[in-house]
Amino acid sequence: MNGPFRMSPVSLFCLLLFVVLPASAAVDAKPAMRVLRDECVGCHKPGKAKGGLLLTTYEKMMKGGDNGAAVVPGKASQSPLYQLVLKDADPHMPPKKDLLATQIMALKSWIDAGAVWDASVFDESPAVKPVKLSAMPASYQPTLALALSPDEKMMAVARANVVFILDLSKPERPVLGKLEGQTEAVSSLAWSPDGKSLVSGGFQKITLWDIAALKQVRQVQETLLGSITALVMDVSGKGIFAADGETGGAGFIRCFDAATGKLLATWKAHEDNVLSLRLSKKGDRLLSGGADKLAKLWDATSHKLVATYEGHTNHVVSVALNHDAAQIATAGADREVKLWNTVTGEQETTLGDKKTAFAALSWSADGKTLVALTEKGAGATYTDFVRHTGGERSERAKERKLPSLGESPTQVAISADSKWIYAGTFEGRLYAWDVASGKAAAEVKF
Numbered sequence: 001m002n003g004p005f006r007m008s009p010v011s012l013f014c015l016l017l018f019v020v021l022p023a024s025a026a027v028d029a030k031p032a033m034r035v036l037r038d039e040c041v042g043c044h045k046p047g048k049a050k051g052g053l054l055l056t057t058y059e060k061m062m063k064g065g066d067n068g069a070a071v072v073p074g075k076a077s078q079s080p081l082y083q084l085v086l087k088d089a090d091p092h093m094p095p096k097k098d099l100l101a102t103q104i105m106a107l108k109s110w111i112d113a114g115a116v117w118d119a120s121v122f123d124e125s126p127a128v129k130p131v132k133l134s135a136m137p138a139s140y141q142p143t144l145a146l147a148l149s150p151d152e153k154m155m156a157v158a159r160a161n162v163v164f165i166l167d168l169s170k171p172e173r174p175v176l177g178k179l180e181g182q183t184e185a186v187s188s189l190a191w192s193p194d195g196k197s198l199v200s201g202g203f204q205k206i207t208l209w210d211i212a213a214l215k216q217v218r219q220v221q222e223t224l225l226g227s228i229t230a231l232v233m234d235v236s237g238k239g240i241f242a243a244d245g246e247t248g249g250a251g252f253i254r255c256f257d258a259a260t261g262k263l264l265a266t267w268k269a270h271e272d273n274v275l276s277l278r279l280s281k282k283g284d285r286l287l288s289g290g291a292d293k294l295a296k297l298w299d300a301t302s303h304k305l306v307a308t309y310e311g312h313t314n315h316v317v318s319v320a321l322n323h324d325a326a327q328i329a330t331a332g333a334d335r336e337v338k339l340w341n342t343v344t345g346e347q348e349t350t351l352g353d354k355k356t357a358f359a360a361l362s363w364s365a366d367g368k369t370l371v372a373l374t375e376k377g378a379g380a381t382y383t384d385f386v387r388h389t390g391g392e393r394s395e396r397a398k399e400r401k402l403p404s405l406g407e408s409p410t411q412v413a414i415s416a417d418s419k420w421i422y423a424g425t426f427e428g429r430l431y432a433w434d435v436a437s438g439k440a441a442a443e444v445k446f
Contacts, residue, residue: 032110033121035103039094040081042248058117076111123268125252128225133184133203136160140185143424147189147198148413154211155413156198157446158186159428163200164446165211173432175446177214182207190231190240192258199240199258201228206242208258220261223254230276233258234300235283241300243274243288251290253277255303267303269296276318280325281365285342287328289316295330297342309340311347318360323367327385331358337372339385349385351397359409360423365416373412373423377405381418381435402433403440 036055042048044055053065064070067080076082084093085104092098099107110116145158148168154176155166163179163186179200188201197217198209206220206228229251230243240258245251251274255265270290278287279300286298295309295316314333321328327348331337335357339349352358356374363370373379379402407425414421421433423441431441 027109027113027116029110029116029118030121031102031106033118034124034127035099035106037121037124038126039099039103043094048248056122057119058115061115061117071111071115073115074112076108079111082107082111122250125223125266125268126225126246126249128204128223129246131204136183136185141428142185142410142426143428143430144185144187144410144426145189145200146411146413146422146424146430147191148415148422149191149195150193151195152415154195155422156189156191156200157424157430158189158200159446160185161202162186163189163198163209165198165214166444166446173444173446177211179209179214179216181216187227187229188231188242190233192233192237193235194237197233197237197258199231199233201231201242201244203227204244206231206240206256206261208240208261218261220256220263223263223266225249225252229274230288232277232279232286234279239264241277241279241286243269243277245273248272251275251288251292253286253288253298253303265303269298270294272315275315276361278319278321280321281323282325285321285325287319287321289319289330291315293332295319295328295340297328307342307345309338309345309347311338312336314357317358320361320363320370322363322370323365327367329361329363329370329372331361331372333357337361337370337382349397351380351382351399360412362412362414362421364414364418366418369414369418371402371412371414371421373402373405373409375408377407377409377425378402379404379409379412379421379423379433381414381421400435402435403438405431405441 040055043050044053051065054060070081072078085099141160143159147156153169155168157164161182165176166173167176182202184203186200190199200207204224208217210217225244225246228242228244232241238258240256242254250268251270253269269288270292272291274288274290276289284300286300289295293312297306312332312334316330316332318331328340335354337351338347341348356376359375360373370382381400382397384398407427409423409425412423423431430444432444433441
């Protein structure tokens with residue numbers, strides 16, 4: 001170095017800033033918060049607060065549990081949250097595994113730096129955990145998903161890990177072909193708008209099928225957390241919306257490019273699993289129902305929340321949109337079906353006898369007929385809804401009972417003309433009601 005060393009004013013300012021800033025400013029809270037989210041919150045959340053400790057907010061963490069404070073900001077050596085994750089800790093947390101050294105160091109550094117809270121981490125999708133599935137028992141043959149093709153000439157029906165394509169143009173509804181190759185149960189199905197492709201969802205897997213060739217086109221497995229509980233394709237056929245999440249964890253909606261399988265967007269939709277998805281006829285609105293007792297309406301392009309519908313006291317197990325998206329229906333495990341006005345956001349009508357939890361909903365394409373099935377296989381169609389105008393809640397609609405299945409239904413679909421209703425069951429069967437005849441549902445053999 002030639003001549004005396006001289007520091008520029010800008011460099012001197014940066015050096016002084018580094019010296020005087022507290023240690024917490026130099027530590028990124030996200031790595032430690034992700035450890036809390038992925039490894040700790042599962043046992044320390046509302047409804048499952050082991051040791052009385054909640055780790056879902058800063059205030060709850062600082063309140064501590066049955067044994068006192070969990071974190072002493074600035075002092076990891078005095079914080080049970082850090083001390084109990086060490087390899088030789090007794091008791092040891094998490095109870096059945098050791099954290100990675102990098103995870104332990106992230107917790108230590110974070111606490112020593114002041115345990116600054118970053119709630120945004122809880123809106124991120126957790127890291128995917130590899131899961132090795134055991135072979136399905138031969139006796140496990142549920143029909144968990146079914147879907148009418150856009151022209152209603154075909155129906156896709158999943159039984160265990162096989163998807164059957166039925167020809168609805170013929171009275172006997174023969175099997176046109178089978179989609180095979182998945183090792184896990186198929187939990188959701190969706191057709192492309194042109195009816196040439198079908199998407200199926202399994203455990204941590206989405207598969208796109210060519211219907212004419214009855215072959216897989218591609219699979220998507222990255223980023224998916226658990227069972228794909230619901231699927232829809234956008235009106236262009238270029239995008240796939242999929243709902244997934246760890247059991248008992250937050251529910252996420254993801255959007256994939258159908259042509260490449262590339263993940264386009266992910267957002268946290270519900271605090272618990274997403275159980276149902278529907279897309280409006282125009283394709284501008286996406287409706288979701290979750291185990292967090294809420295239904296939510298999203299802008300299908302921007303993925304921004306449009307409205308939240310709160311009123312159920314248990315899981316929202318199924319949702320439906322009418323033909324112009326002016327009304328939505330939500331079916332709950334609380335034994336009620338509710339109709340909502342999407343313009344005002346108000347609840348308009350309540351349906352059901354409040355004796356049995358509901359399991360599935362579907363709305364006819366013209367918006368005139370809503371079908372709802374209970375978990376015991378009873379069902380009804382509703383027409384001529386009387387809208388709620390304020391004051392007392394309306395429970396009026398023209399109701400027509402359906403003969404009971406005597407089995408627990410999983411999914412229901414109604415034809416555009418409201419003449420046929422199809423239901424799958426946990427027993428692996430498919431039933432069809434001829435609505436006009438009023439006769440008991442006939443089993444569709446496949």
